Every structure is written in structure tokens, then in C-alpha cells.
Amino acid sequence: MSRLPPSITMLKVKIAGLGHYLPEHVVSSAQLEAEYGLEPGWILRTTGIAARHRALTETTVAMAQRAAQRALAAAGMTARDVDLIIAAASGRQQAIPCTAAFIQRAIGAPDGGSACFDLDATCLSFIFGLQTAAHLVAAGSYRTALIVSSEITRRSLNPREPQSAVLFGDAAAAAVLVRTPAGESARIVWEQFATHSSGADLTTIQGGGTLHHPNDPTTTPEMNTFSMQGTGVYKKAARLVSPFMEQFFAQTGWTRAEVDAVVPHQASGHALDLLTARYGFTPAQVVRNLAERGNCVAASIPLAFSEAVASGRIQRGQRVMLVGTGAGLTIGALGLVF
Structure with a gap:
């Protein structure tokens, strides 16, 4: 097994739980081909996508809430344990305030019990959010971080560019991050x-x-x-x-x-x-x-x-x-x- 270079400083943090939520409505590629006037089979052949979930009634925060609750359950924790919430996504529920503040309220986290902010690096928002939270948790600034990525793309798609519009689906996913307990390798x-x-x-x-x-x-x-x-x-x-x-x-x-x-x-x-x-x-x-x-x-x-x-x-x-x-x-x- 290879060894780490001496310059590497590992962060002793652990993803204690993961969770996700998918909207109920599913749109097949055949449906989109009919909608955009594309050749049958073109989407699957050129993109590899057969279907995707689309949020019709769900909101960004409602989806984030479901994913966050599942991540907390997987970690064996509750919203009261969380003292940092990062909404890491390209789409916000509204311009002000940050989506993370609404997530705090939606999951029933104590008022004033956690710091909340949003982070947007488009498709890499979650990894940037994980990096940010990891350094803060490892440093002892926070005990338990919740990183949530919730995306609704439907209204942002351009029907004049079907080559890109057919790619996207909606989903939310979350991770709970803590310091690694003694004796564990995470x-x-x-x-x-x-x-x-x-x-x-x-x-x-x-x-x-x-x-x-x-x-x-x-x-x-x-x-x-x-x-x-x-x-x-x-x-x-x-x-x-x-x-x-x-x-x-x-x-x-x-x-x-x-x-x-x-x-x-x-x-x-x-x-x-x-x-x-x-x-x-x-x-x-x-x-x-x-x-x-x-x-x-x-x-x-x-x-x-x-x-x-x-x-x-x-x-x-x-x-x-x-x-x-x-x-x-x-x-x-x-x-x-x-």
C-alpha cells in the first residue's frame, strides 16, 4: 500500500451520515424527445440518460429538509446536534436570506443554535461545501456540520437548447460531518x-x-x-x-x-x-x-x-x-x- 507524502495533513473528520431525496415525478427521455421534436432514441444514445426526476410541487427547501433528515437519521443524530448548516447548490430558494437559514427552520433545528450560509460553485458546490465544513470541524470551530445540496432545474432550462435541456434532473442530498471518533479510520x-x-x-x-x-x-x-x-x-x-x-x-x-x-x-x-x-x-x-x-x-x-x-x-x-x-x-x- 502506498504511503502519503509527508506534506499531506489529513483532516480527522467523518461523514457520519448521508441522505437523499428524489421528486416523485419522473420524465422519460422519450417524453422529452416528443416535446423538443428530437429523433426517438437520440437522448439515450447521445447522453446516456433514460429518465430524470423533476420537481413539480416540491420546493428547494422542502427537498433539502427530506435529504437532511435522512442524513441525520443515518448518523444517529437530530437537528439539535447541528451547529453549522451549509446550503451548497447553484440554485437558491430566494435571493435573500440564505437558503441554509430556511433549512434550519425546516428541519426544526434550534433558533440560534447553528450558523447558516450558502455556497455556490455550481456542480462542485457540494465538494467545496464539504471541504469548507471539514476544515471548520477539524479546527474545532463547529462540532456537527450539515451540508445540503438541493437543486430544481426545470424553470432554468432553455427549450431552444435541447442538447443541454435534456441533461438535467432534480434532487437533493445531504451529509453530516463530525470529528472522527478515536480508533476510527475516517x-x-x-x-x-x-x-x-x-x-x-x-x-x-x-x-x-x-x-x-x-x-x-x-x-x-x-x-x-x-x-x-x-x-x-x-x-x-x-x-x-x-x-x-x-x-x-x-x-x-x-x-x-x-x-x-x-x-x-x-x-x-x-x-x-x-x-x-x-x-x-x-x-x-x-x-x-x-x-x-x-x-x-x-x-x-x-x-x-x-x-x-x-x-x-x-x-x-x-x-x-x-x-x-x-x-x-x-x-x-x-x-x-x-
Whole structure:
């Protein structure tokens, strides 16, 4: 077994529980093909997605509440144990206040008993949230952190760009983070992120900020929808991820074969295929739920993680790598012992 480089400072923190929630409504790719006038079978053939869940009546906070409660139950804890709540997602329930404050109230956490804030790094929000919480918990600033990613994409999709609109699904997932109890092996080994802002214009929602404010009469409805230059993102990420991976494994001291499970952002079938075709992993190592879940943005990684733990695919003591890309263009990875 490989050893960690002496420069690595591991964080003795443990994911005590994971939980997830999926909206009841399911939309098949055949339905979307009929809606967008696409050739039958085109979506599954080009994206690898057969179906996805869509929130019709659920709210961002209601979904977050269900996922958070399940994560707390898995950890054997209650909302009263939580003293930090991070809502890590690309979509907020409303502009002000932070979604995390509403989550505190929804799960019945004591008023004033926890600090709450939101974190947005699009598809990598959960990993950034986990990194942030891990350092705060390891430092003793907080005892129990709840990281929740809840995403509703339906109203942000652009029907004029069906190639991207068909990718997305809705979901919520949550994790409870604590300091690792004595005698247990759980830890975060290494976190690594890199943003290449030369790709910032490849994936956008122009509206919602001060540049194209909702009350500005020049802001069009289309500016409030998602736009992606899919080919440009794929080519840029494919070129950048390989050296990023080499640096990650040099820092952790792991070999690819020593990773028990790779939990990637479920961006698309082509993106997932690169993990085995180019980046040196075997199909058995890669956790995939894309076919029935679609791309759930920030909830994508924790949803796949939670489902893999629930099914027994990931066990305590195993080495897990969370990895993906997000708008920006940002690449991120986090290695942990579960």
C-alpha cells in the first residue's frame, strides 16, 4: 500500500451520515424527445440518460429538509446536534436570506443554535461545501456540520437548447460531518481545486445578478435560462483533467487501483466514459447513476454517493474519490476514507 507524502495533513473528520431525496415525478427521455421534436432514441444514445426526476410541487427547501433528515437519521443524530448548516447548490430558494437559514427552520433545528450560509460553485458546490465544513470541524470551530445540496432545474432550462435541456434532473442530498471518533479510520486525505476562467463563458446563466438584473427592462427571459457550449466544455475539460488527476494522485500517494470507489459528477455519458477510457479507472470503480437520474447539478455527486452507501456499494473504511467539473471552468476532487 502506498504511503502519503509527508506534506499531506489529513483532516480527522467523518461523514457520519448521508441522505437523499428524489421528486416523485419522473420524465422519460422519450417524453422529452416528443416535446423538443428530437429523433426517438437520440437522448439515450447521445447522453446516456433514460429518465430524470423533476420537481413539480416540491420546493428547494422542502427537498433539502427530506435529504437532511435522512442524513441525520443515518448518523444517529437530530437537528439539535447541528451547529453549522451549509446550503451548497447553484440554485437558491430566494435571493435573500440564505437558503441554509430556511433549512434550519425546516428541519426544526434550534433558533440560534447553528450558523447558516450558502455556497455556490455550481456542480462542485457540494465538494467545496464539504471541504469548507471539514476544515471548520477539524479546527474545532463547529462540532456537527450539515451540508445540503438541493437543486430544481426545470424553470432554468432553455427549450431552444435541447442538447443541454435534456441533461438535467432534480434532487437533493445531504451529509453530516463530525470529528472522527478515536480508533476510527475516517478522514479527508486531500482536496484539490483549479479554476480556468478562460472557460467562464462556456457555461452560463446571464440573468439573476447585477449585470442583467431581473428588474432591468433589457433583461430578457432567455437570459434567465441555462446555456452551455457542450462541445467546448467537453474538449477543454478533457484536456485539463488528465494533468489535474496526476497532481491529485501525486499528492495523496494513492494509486488509481487503490481507490475503492470513484464518485464523479454525473455530467453526461461521454464525460463519465472518459474516467475509464482516458483517466485509468476500471468500470467497477466508477459509481454511475446518470441513466435514471440525469445531471442533478450540485446534488449530483452527493446523490450518487448517498445511493452507493445505501446500496452497500461503498463501505466504511474504503477509499473514495469525489471528482467533477463545474462552470468557471473549475475542476475539483476530494479524496477521503469513508
